[in-house]
Amino acid sequence: MALLSVTLDLDGTLLDTVPDLAAACHAMLAELGQPPRSDDEVRNFVGKGMAVLVERCLTWEAPPAPGLVQAGIAAFRRHYAETNGRTAQPYPGVFAGLDALAAQGLKLGVVTNKPEAFTLPLLERQGLAGYFAAVVSGDTLAQKKPDPAPVRHACELLGCRPEENVHVGDSSNDFIAARGAGCLTIGVPYGYNEGRPVTASPVDVASCHALVSDLHEAARVVAAWNGEIRTGASIVSLASSPS
Numbered sequence: 467m468a469l470l471s472v473t474l475d476l477d478g479t480l481l482d483t484v485p486d487l488a489a490a491c492h493a494m495l496a497e498l499g500q501p502p503r504s505d506d507e508v509r510n511f512v513g514k515g516m517a518v519l520v521e522r523c524l525t526w527e528a529p530p531a532p533g534l535v536q537a538g539i540a541a542f543r544r545h546y547a548e549t550n551g552r553t554a555q556p557y558p559g560v561f562a563g564l565d566a567l568a569a570q571g572l573k574l575g576v577v578t579n580k581p582e583a584f585t586l587p588l589l590e591r592q593g594l595a596g597y598f599a600a601v602v603s604g605d606t607l608a609q610k611k612p613d614p615a616p617v618r619h620a621c622e623l624l625g626c627r628p629e630e631n632v633h634v635g636d637s638s639n640d641f642i643a644a645r646g647a648g649c650l651t652i653g654v655p656y657g658y659n660e661g662r663p664v665t666a667s668p669v670d671v672a673s674c675h676a677l678v679s680d681l682h683e684a685a686r687v688v689a690a691w692n693g694e695i696r697t698g699a700s701i702v703s704l705a706s707s708p709s
């Protein structure tokens with residue numbers, strides 16, 4: 467057995483998308499006559515998909531009325547279609563890391579909670595689409611991360627078993643989904659994690675098999691794991707070794 471594929475989270479792992487998401491949130495709130503949110507608030511609201519982002523923007527003292535959330539989602543969709551990819555930036559090490567993973571012969575996939583209508587154009591616009599043999603978005607299945615189903619589905623599309631896959635992400639939604647699916651998981655510290663830095667959360671640190679500074683380092687970790695597997699180390703001992 468060897469590691470054959472790597473699935474990667476999108477927002478906060480491959481791309482810093484908060485400026486474009488925040489611009490769409492600002493426009494949505496203004497359109498609905500609701501109080502504004504700062505970019506930092508929006509950053510903390512990202513992680514559980516579009517509907518939760520909109521609902522969190524609209525929640526003050528009490529949960530918003532369902533009708534307001536529906537109107538917010540419709541407005542957000544229109545505005546994010548305009549802003550998606552406008553200022554999003556790949557994080558340092560993303561292209562070098564993807565190149566290094568691909569050079570190891572690993573199949574690559576994306577597993578994101580972002581709706582598909584926004585995921586595919588964003589990957590195209592950023593020159594990332596060609597790296598991925600599978601893309602599972604927030605509305606591909608009925609379940610989103612932290613449910614393990616999207617990660618499992620990506621493994622199926624890549625033709626690998628979950629234990630042959632490593633999932634790389636920036637939030638507990640990724641780590642819980644990956645562990646639930648039976649994959650190894652690597653965390654990056656520079657993303658969003660719903661307002662709780664990964665490195666400041668002992669639970670998150672403990673739930674990653676490795677924490678790396680960027681995707682180039684993630685590629686080195688995966689290569690090292692595959693080296694250990696080839697020399698007979700078991701996946702169980704790997705699960706607690708790197709830190």
Ligand SMILES: O=C(O)COP(=O)(O)O
Pocket residue numbers: 475476477478512513514515516519577578579580581604611
């Ligand atoms: O859409 C979100 O809330 C987060 O998306 P991600 O899963 O790519 O981080």
Ligand SMILES: [Mg+2]
Pocket residue numbers: 475476477478479513635636637657658
């Ligand atoms: Mg993310």
